[in-house]
Structure formats: structure tokens, C-alpha cells
Amino acid sequence: MLLRASGERDDRAYELSAVTRGHGDSGVPHSDTIRALTEATVANRWDELAGLRESAATVLGEQAMVDVLTVAAAFNGITRVADATGIPLDDNVVPATEELRAAVGIDRFDYHEKTARYDLAAAS
């Protein structure tokens, strides 16, 4: 949802469903390179990252490559805080993002919905 805000600031329409789908052109510059680095980081694919770092440094520059990993590491931590505490969306975000959440499939991550889904699967 912050990506949408960035798009509004930049006067660009980013393709947000490309984020949840994990493929496709988001419109964010170098998003293929950034996506590959990010996904390998979160999935602990350290051997693959060795090669990705080198190719990404060529495309983005070495500092920018490190900065991609910097942000990925941070959100690998903070998403766990949210996931472990079941915090709701901020009040001002709920009405403003209703259509967006439905369109890009974020609603299936809702903590009430996930609890029901996984507890039901365990019981069956």
C-alpha cells in the first residue's frame, strides 16, 4: 500500500498486483533484479544470492544492491512483528484501501481469515 503512495507521489501508476503475483512488470525501475534479490533473501537461498549480488551490482550499482538487501532484511523482521501480534490495519487505511486489497489479493492475509483457514485445515 505504501507502493501505491509512492506511485501517487511520483505521478506513476505502478502495477501492484505484480507484487503479490511475484511476476510481471510492476513499472518500478529494475524491479526484476530487485525482486530476484528480495525473494532469494527471504527464502534463505544464500548460494543463489552470491550470483545475484554480482549481477545486481552491475545493473544497479554496488551501493544500491546493498541497499536492496538492507530494506529486504528490515521487512523480513518487521513483517514477523505484525504476523506475531495480529495487528489490524490502521483506521485511516481501511476505507482507503478496500478496493486495492481485494484487487491484489491481500485480504487473504487477514489475520482472522488466516486463523480460520489454518485451524480448519488442522482439524480436518
Add this chain to the structure above:
Amino acid sequence: MYQTSYPVRADLARKHLEAWRLIARPGAFFDAAERVQIVQEARAALYCALCRRRKDALSPNAVEGSHDAATALPTPLVDLIHRIRTDPARMTRSVFDGALAAGISAERYIEAVSVVCTSVIVDTFHNALGLPVPDTLPPEPGPPTGQERPPVVDAGAWVPLTAVDEADGVFGMPRAPNIGRAMGLVPSAVTLFFLAFRAHYALRDIPLDITQAQAEFIASRVSALNECFY
């Protein structure tokens, strides 16, 4: 930390070292040895056979067994740490309720979340750069410090959140997003986590060599991978 030829920002390295030292001090509800063991347990989770079986199952709650624990921490705490580290997407209300029923207080739950998630940031960054994770520091002696109960409210999360007036400024933002309030039951847990986090990211004018949109793209992709609703 960060003996590497890659250009790691000095402020980030400094903050990580501060966080690492803070983990090795007594917390409000865990002593320092326990906090260091929480980090060690989070690392062991990546090699835990039960965690792998759960990850492959339709529901993690359908798979019973024992974790490959690296410490003598109580079993319910080990289970919590391993779940947060290896399968955050499937943390559910029933996991939280189960932890409380097993005797983990909400305050200890929050402090454990903070220590695990701080170590995730530090370890992920090391691993991503191809560096070995840093040694944990020798724990300082002494019991948990305890704390006065902070002002918190029920705001629809599993845990009480920082009362809004008190949350202003915690995250360095003009208003109080729930992520900044989530660990408000244990203010020192908020301090520890955001000590590490703040060096990585800013909501606007991000001081990195990537654009704000690129940073938000990364944040969004990680959120999707970890099925983070927030």
C-alpha cells in the same frame, strides 16, 4: 560486525552492534542469558526437521513432534521462536492463545517477538551479504529488570497496543501506526526492535541509493512472501 568489501552503511553497522549489545543485557521479562538463547534458538529453527515438516503441511498445526532445539529454553517458548522464524505467514491467533495457555505471559511473548525479529534483521542482512552471522555476545548477569505497566489498550490485535497518545513519537512518525504500537506492552521491546529497523528504512526521502518506490516494492514483496496483512 560487517567485515566486508561491500559498502555497508556505517550507521546501520553501528545500530546493529548496539542492538546486539542490548540483547545481551537483561530485558524486562527475560534475563540476558535467555535473550541470547532466544537468538540461538531462532537460528537453530532454520535447521529444524519439525519446522520443515510443518512448512510442507497444509496446516502447521496438524503436525506434531519435537523441535530440534539448541537451548534449554522451555518447550512452548522454543515452539514460539521456531514458528516466528520459519513460518511467520502462518502465525495465527490460536498460536498466540496456545502460547499463553502454556504459561508464556503476554509480556514475555512480546519480548520474545522483539528479540527474534531483531535477530532476523541482523542475521538476514549478514546472510544476504554472504557473511557468517555474528557471534552472540556473553550475557550480562542479573535478573530481568521488570517494568511498570505502560498505558495500553485493546485495539483489535492479539496483544494490547500502546495507547495512542503514548505512541506518538515512538516510531519517529507524526501519528501512531499500529506497527509502532504492536509491542507497546513492553516498551523496551519496541526500543530494541526499532533500534535495528530504523537504520534500514524511512517512510519518505529514504536515505539510500534506491528510490522510495523501489524500497516500497521490496517492502511489499517481502510482505507478500510472509503473508503480512498489515
